[in-house]
Amino acid sequence: MSKVIASRTAALTETPFHYCPGCAHGIIHRLTAEVIDELGLQEKTVGVASVGCSVFAYDYFNVDMLQAAHGRAPAVATGVKRVLPEATVFTYQGDGDLAAIGTAEIVHAAGRGEKITVIFVNNANYGMTGGQQAPTTLLGQVTKTTPNGRTSEANGYPIRVCELLSTLTGAAYIARTAVFDPAHVTQTKKAIRKAFEVQEKGLGFSLVEVLGNCPTNWHLSPGDSVKWLKENMLPYYPLGEFKVSEEVE
């Protein structure tokens, strides 16, 4: 007799991901969905997709979904949560969406202590539009709009979202993780679970930033992109929990 030892989580649909080979989005989708499933939240969850590579997230998460305008997902999630305080509300946003055009929305959602969970994927570029500079693009990093590498003089410095948001009183749980090896995948899932639990306990705003590799726009093989992430992103974007409010502890 064969037995099932692993299967697709119920919180993901059967639709195949459109993501590029080696992209981190698929793993992060699965981890988020597994947490929703394991905490028994699927039937009360409303997800908000953003604009960027994860624009089609509404096709993948097997829950009620809204698709928000670029950067506006935290405001849309706020509208949902204020009407349905018992619902589980999350946004799934990339770094172009959250850290540039949506800066006001994310800062104020965190500042208000909005009881939503944000899954934030940082791959240091605008993926969907073809690899332009993002606010998270590293100094020296070559993108389509920083052809000679990002310089502080011309393009300013990359923004560290977790460090920024962790200064806000309303933020209850802020963590940065990665998914480049099994140990980090496990850590990421723990952080995502904690973030959703913070929401379920009504403790405030929670966000998990996940560093993701973007082989296509970094012009690297999936293996080399992992190497590049470790060597270049980890020193500037250290992993860990940046804010764990007393209630969460």
Add this chain to the structure above:
Amino acid sequence: MAKLLMEGNQALAEAAIHAGCRYFFGYPITPQSEIPEYLSRRLPQVGGVYLQAESEVSAINMVFGAAGTGARVFTASSSPGISLMSEGISYIAACELPCVLVNVQRGGPGLGNIAPSQADYNQATKGIGHGDFHLLVLAPNSVQEMADLTIWAFDLADKYRNPVMVLSDGILGQMMEPVEFSEEIPEPPEKPWAVTGASGRKRNIINSLHIAPEVLEARNLKLQAKYAAAKENECRCENYLTEDAELVVAAFGSCARIAKAAVEEARSQGIKAGLCRPITVWPFPEAAVAEACKNARACIVTEMNEGQMVYDIRLALKDRIPVHSFGKMGGVIPTPNQILDEIKKLEVKPGV
């Protein structure tokens, strides 16, 4: 219910509560701030939520989220703030989410001023965001209509699953008049499309992204069919003394109050003048405008803008008679005497 003496903005806010709306997301801007101020006190009393957003951009997206749950929700702003909301309004229309928007117009362009204006007529009726869509736009001209049209706006929004705008201005928002709230409020319809957590049903998706052109075309055709139905069913217009009118003054909103005084004065001087006041400015009441002008040899469109509704009047009349424009810009309010002078110019020069 007894009559209450209320400011237009407050009457509008109370009317929203009366209509069963319990959610407001907004941002302060003169001359509409009395709406959020009133609701910040009033909504918690009725178990509702008032939330001041970080910008009009966020406010309209909070409305998007709340409307997506099926709740009755609204926001209010004034001209520059409405411009900021236009992105979100396009998404709301594309996703067919019912909600009410209020523009208490002020002088523009740019930061302009805080004086009353009607300069956002074209924006409201023709160009409030990207893509092929329309708002339904209602233009009150009294405190009573600020209340009545707001209640109607919620019903229309649910009926057509479309954002509905109450196009007010600084005069109507700030002035006080007696107002009465009707007891009869129709029940909102069921909203099986809402995102509330997919419990015991198939999941719902609220989305305006349709990559395949044929799919997006079909979405657009569905919207257009809805607008055609609104044109067929919802046009409203008040025609006053137009039956035998040789000169018809067309005006909407607060400007129509001033025009009415001018028309009455013209009548007292023996001039056969009448007033045509579109109440729905989108859909535009073309048949009622044509009816108002059936015996007229000229029409004067008076507005607190450069002359924007004048083009809709010309289309409605198919340029059968001369249509003149008399507009005041920058927050300047025309006086009844100025409008009377315009009527008299046409009276002494028949056939212009």
